[in-house]
Amino acid sequence: xxxxxxxxxxxxxxxxxxxxxxTAADAPDIKVIKDRxxxxxxxxxxxxxxxxxxPKTNKIEGFEIDIARAIAKKILGNPDKIDLxxxxxKTRGPLLDNGELDIVAATFTITEERKLSFNFSEPYFTDGxxxxxxxxxxxxxxxxxxxxxxxxxxxxxxxxxxxxxxxKQGIKVDFLEFATYPEIKAALDSxxxxxxxxxxxxxxxxxxxxxxxxADRFSPQTYGIASKKSNTALAALINKTVLDMxxxxxxDKIMKKWKLK
Amino acid sequence: MNGxxxxxxxxxxxxxxxxxxxxxxxxxxxxxxxLLLAIAIGILFGVFGASKSRGARLLSRFYVEFFQNxxxxxQVFFLYNGLPNVGLVIPVFLVxxxxxxxxxxxxxxxxxxxGILAVPKGQKDAAFSQGFTYWGEMxxxxxxxxxxxxxxxxxxxxxxxxxxxxxxxxxxGGDLMYCADSWSSSNLFYGPAFIVTGIxxxxxxxxxxxxxxxxxxxxxxxx
Numbered sequence: 001x002x003x004x005x006x007x008x009x010x011x012x013x014x015x016x017x018x019x020x021x022x023t024a025a026d027a028p029d030i031k032v033i034k035d036r037x038x039x040x041x042x043x044x045x046x047x048x049x050x051x052x053x054x055p056k057t058n059k060i061e062g063f064e065i066d067i068a069r070a071i072a073k074k075i076l077g078n079p080d081k082i083d084l085x086x087x088x089x090k091t092r093g094p095l096l097d098n099g100e101l102d103i104v105a106a107t108f109t110i111t112e113e114r115k116l117s118f119n120f121s122e123p124y125f126t127d128g129x130x131x132x133x134x135x136x137x138x139x140x141x142x143x144x145x146x147x148x149x150x151x152x153x154x155x156x157x158x159x160x161x162x163x164x165x166x167x168k169q170g171i172k173v174d175f176l177e178f179a180t181y182p183e184i185k186a187a188l189d190s191x192x193x194x195x196x197x198x199x200x201x202x203x204x205x206x207x208x209x210x211x212x213x214x215a216d217r218f219s220p221q222t223y224g225i226a227s228k229k230s231n232t233a234l235a236a237l238i239n240k241t242v243l244d245m246x247x248x249x250x251x252d253k254i255m256k257k258w259k260l261k
Numbered sequence: 262m263n264g265x266x267x268x269x270x271x272x273x274x275x276x277x278x279x280x281x282x283x284x285x286x287x288x289x290x291x292x293x294x295x296l297l298l299a300i301a302i303g304i305l306f307g308v309f310g311a312s313k314s315r316g317a318r319l320l321s322r323f324y325v326e327f328f329q330n331x332x333x334x335x336q337v338f339f340l341y342n343g344l345p346n347v348g349l350v351i352p353v354f355l356v357x358x359x360x361x362x363x364x365x366x367x368x369x370x371x372x373x374x375x376g377i378l379a380v381p382k383g384q385k386d387a388a389f390s391q392g393f394t395y396w397g398e399m400x401x402x403x404x405x406x407x408x409x410x411x412x413x414x415x416x417x418x419x420x421x422x423x424x425x426x427x428x429x430x431x432x433x434g435g436d437l438m439y440c441a442d443s444w445s446s447s448n449l450f451y452g453p454a455f456i457v458t459g460i461x462x463x464x465x466x467x468x469x470x471x472x473x474x475x476x477x478x479x480x481x482x483x484x
Contacts (some may be wrong), residue, residue, distance in 0.1 A: 176433035
């Protein structure tokens with residue numbers, strides 16, 4: 001009889017430990033996602049290959065969506081359990097802070113200053129800043145843009161990168177900032193700016209018959225998956241997923257799929 | 262503390278306060294010149310709208326309906342990116358003034374038209390009988406009386422105009438909203454940036470709104 005009670009107690013203890021272990025594995029920030037059953041992801045909808053809403057199918061697709069799917073698989077066991085929301089450079093930060101989004105995978109460049117406000121994963125992509133100009137103006141390099149106006153995106157790191165390079169080369173350029181890429185393209189077309197400069201991968205989506213992408217590349221920018229600063233367990237899990245994907249070659253495979261390599 | 266309003270974000274803002282001061286200066290200047298333009302346009306089309314000539318009334322109607330029924334954002338975008346296609350490149354500062362000036366000119370025209378129509382017809386007949394020309398009658402008899410009715414809603418328009426200068430942010434206008442956008446979007450310290458920007462707009466508009474109230478009371482008392 002005594003033995004029986006003893007065994008029951010052991011069983012209860014083991015069960016208890018399992019219970020604790022189970023809850024410990026689910027930090028509150030991850031539990032929220034599991035309870036909801038869907039991962040809320042912010043992506044670009046206007047950057048071909050990275051995050052782009054295909055006008056024909058009305059579906060958002062791209063390299064970053066595939067990474068988000070891998071993270072959803074890691075957390076929820078199903079890559080389809082994602083809820084995509086289009087973000088701009090300006091909305092992605094606030095949407096993380098107010099909990100509308102769990103993660104942001106939207107050509108989000110990692111900087112030291114930004115790390116103060118958000119968690120960033122290890123970089124999953126490295127890209128240089130490029131220069132898109134009109135063919136008929138005959139610009140050949142940043143140097144030839146001395147004294148000209150360069151259109152950049154708000155909330156992008158381009159301005160700083162170009163400014164540093166310009167100072168190094170001893171030339172002077174002016175910057176005009178716009179909220180969206182199509183607005184910068186419109187300003188380039190109307191001659192308000194002489195050059196459209198953002199990350200090269202983004203510029204590739206805007207090359208057309210009248211424009212040309214110059215060979216110059218500046219200060220490599222690294223993209224990371226961002227999450228809310230206080231969601232540390234989630235950040236660790238995202239980071240692990242990205243690192244695993246790098247190690248297993250899955251990341252390379254997706255990059256190839258989107259012709260980014 | 263971490264979050265949108267973390268202390269270090271406020272410190273960063275106060276260290277770089279001059280960014281916001283420059284934006285505020287542009288906003289104030291565009292608002293001032295924009296208001297002068299709006300009043301000029303408003304008087305012209307307001308008088309046209311209340312005139313006896315069918316052609317002038319039609320012209321005023323056309324102007325007012327066009328500017329009241331299309332978004333300011335599109336008008337400004339057209340001035341900025343549309344006109345250069347036909348070789349007309351207007352500096353962005355002027356785009357701001359023209360944008361808010363022409364847009365609010367339409368609203369002020371309606372305010373002035375209503376003010377003129379509120380002046381009793383006998384006043385106009387009397388002026389006519391004294392040999393005033395049409396513009397003389399307007400200047401010396403009708404507009405001074407209309408002023409009392411017109412001033413409170415006009416001051417409200419000035420408040421709207423100040424706030425609407427923020428559309429310049431869309432075309433890299435260098436105004437307060439643009440500076441706040443630009444500053445906060447590179448470092449992502451948007452919390453303090455937009456609170457301070459909101460307060461600055463409030464400080465510009467609140468005294469005017471108070472003035473409108475005062476004028477309204479005065480107009481009431483005059484009746």
